[in-house]
Amino acid sequence: MFELLFQKFDEKIQLTTEEKELSKSFFIPKKLRRKQYLLQEGDPCKYVAFVEKGMLRSYTIDDKGGEHIMQFAFEGWWISDQYSFLTGEPSSYTIDALEDCELLLLTHASEEEMLKKVPKFERFFRILLQNSLIATQRRLVSSLSHTAEEKYTELIASCPTIPQRVPQHMMASYLGITPETLSRIRKQMALRK
Amino acid sequence: MKQTIAIIGATDTIGTILVQGLVKQPYHLLLFSQDKEQLEELGKQIAQENPSADFEGMHCAVDACWEADIIITAVSNHEKKSLVKKIRRVATQKVVMDVVQSLDHSTGHYQNLHHLLPDSKVIEVLITDHASNFNQPVNAFIAGSDDEALQIVDELLRTSGLPTIINRFLPVTEP
Numbered sequence: 001m002f003e004l005l006f007q008k009f010d011e012k013i014q015l016t017t018e019e020k021e022l023s024k025s026f027f028i029p030k031k032l033r034r035k036q037y038l039l040q041e042g043d044p045c046k047y048v049a050f051v052e053k054g055m056l057r058s059y060t061i062d063d064k065g066g067e068h069i070m071q072f073a074f075e076g077w078w079i080s081d082q083y084s085f086l087t088g089e090p091s092s093y094t095i096d097a098l099e100d101c102e103l104l105l106l107t108h109a110s111e112e113e114m115l116k117k118v119p120k121f122e123r124f125f126r127i128l129l130q131n132s133l134i135a136t137q138r139r140l141v142s143s144l145s146h147t148a149e150e151k152y153t154e155l156i157a158s159c160p161t162i163p164q165r166v167p168q169h170m171m172a173s174y175l176g177i178t179p180e181t182l183s184r185i186r187k188q189m190a191l192r193k
Numbered sequence: 194m195k196q197t198i199a200i201i202g203a204t205d206t207i208g209t210i211l212v213q214g215l216v217k218q219p220y221h222l223l224l225f226s227q228d229k230e231q232l233e234e235l236g237k238q239i240a241q242e243n244p245s246a247d248f249e250g251m252h253c254a255v256d257a258c259w260e261a262d263i264i265i266t267a268v269s270n271h272e273k274k275s276l277v278k279k280i281r282r283v284a285t286q287k288v289v290m291d292v293v294q295s296l297d298h299s300t301g302h303y304q305n306l307h308h309l310l311p312d313s314k315v316i317e318v319l320i321t322d323h324a325s326n327f328n329q330p331v332n333a334f335i336a337g338s339d340d341e342a343l344q345i346v347d348e349l350l351r352t353s354g355l356p357t358i359i360n361r362f363l364p365v366t367e368p
Contacts, residue, residue: 001282025312028286031259040194102259110286 001029004052004076005104012127013120023121026114028105032056032097038079039095045084047105051077054101055165058093059173069174072098072166074159078128098166143176149185151175195247197221198349199261201254201268201276204231207292207320208267212239212248214353222248223257227272259283263345264313266306267292277309285312288342290349293319314342320355333357 002024009015015023028047032038038056039045049056051073058079059069070093073079084091085108106114115121142151152175155162162171163186172182198215202208203224215222216239226232232250239246251257258264258280264287268276273291291306306315316337333355337343350357 025285029259029283030262031256033260037194043194105286107286 001052001102002027002104005050008050008076009124013124015118015120019118019120022118023114026106026110028107028110030103030105032101032103034097034100037094037096038103039081039091039093041092041094042090044088045081045091045093046107048078048080048085048111049073049095050104050106051075051079052102052104054097054099054103056095056097056101057170058095060092061094067173068176069170072159072162072174074161074165078132082132098170148175148177148181149189151177152182152185152189195219195221196262197223197260198263198265199223199225199251199254199257200265201225201257201280202266202272202292203250204228204235205267205269208265209235210320210355211265211267211292211353213242214355215349216243216246216248218352220247222246223251223260224248225251225254225257255279255283258287261287263288263290263349265290265292273306274309277306281310281312284310287313288339288345289313289315290346291315291317293317314339316342316346318346318350 002020005027006020009020009023027050030049032054038047038049039058041061053075055075056073056079057069058071058073058081059067061067071079079095081091081093081095083089084093111125115125138154142154146154152171155171155175168182169179172179175182198220200208200212200215200222203212204226208226212222212224212235224232224235226235229250236248236250239248254276264280264284266273266276266289289306289310305317314337316335316339319334321332321334333350335343335346335350335357337346347357
């Protein structure tokens with residue numbers, strides 16, 4: 001249940017066996033079925049979720065009912081609405097499962113408790129936050145100034161299995177392009193190979 | 194957002210009362226019982242009386258508790274220890290509402306699940322003897338140390354039709 005999470009811990013910090021065992025007690029193990037919600041827009045975001053198995057997405061819905069995908073989260077990734085999580089304000093996002101998932105959830109209170117009891121996690125979460133900030137910056141730059149093909153290439157580079165697991169219209173939503181444009185780009189790239 | 198509640202021991206007397214009350218509320222219910230036939234019968238009865246009810250029978254208590262946000266254990270004392278051993282790792286940080294089946298009549302004490310589920314938010318619930326007669330008023334005494342969990346269980350019981358009395362200091366039998 002904690003294999004991938006501990007792998008991620010080991011990449012950044014060195015924990016003793018006792019510290020790893022203790023860390024288990026802070027996370028809520030949660031199985032979510034495909035299409036079930038982890039967070040609905042308007043509710044406060046109570047959890048930061050780590051994905052042991054499965055895939056989720058976070059998205060907003062505009063006035064016309066159109067979905068705009070902010071993020072995908074695969075095995076080993078984290079997903080949340082950081083602003084809502086930290087402030088308790090209603091979330092602007094919805095997070096739901098695109099596949100059956102096994103998640104490990106952390107509440108704000110549990111995170112604080114974990115940091116107190118095992119101070120090494122300060123470094124881990126600091127690095128996580130840094131990476132999240134960098135990723136957000138890169139996405140913003142990409143969104144503002146890269147071509148549709150460049151955006152698609154970056155997406156595939158970040159997770160090569162995306163085309164097999166995510167429907168085309170969702171990839172298009174994430175990239176901010178129409179499904180038709182994405183289809184054209186993929187055909188052109190395939191022809192060039 | 195809709196909460197998922199696992200009711201383990203759904204076909205036991207108290208379990209059934211809770212199911213019938215909670216099924217009218219906006220929860221997603223996962224029902225488990227060792228008696229599969231009785232569970233199926235209960236399912237048919239609920240579906241007939243509440244066509245829009247959001248519930249399903251589960252084959253595995255561990256899966257039910259893994260999916261659940263809140264866990265209700267309404268099984269007999271002798272089943273409880275083995276159940277709790279199985280579900281412990283998927284019940285971490287979750288509210289576990291433990292229905293106390295009986296008090297020790299000589300001491301007035303009851304068995305407490307806290308030591309068996311140290312990482313869960315255990316709320317003990319004692320439902321009075323009138324439970325077997327649906328026409329009599331039923332009360333629930335609840336006890337636990339986590340304020341938020343107490344409120345959650347209090348609301349759960351009230352929405353299922355049981356008035357509750359919060360009492361933090363129910364006398365406890367040492368394990």
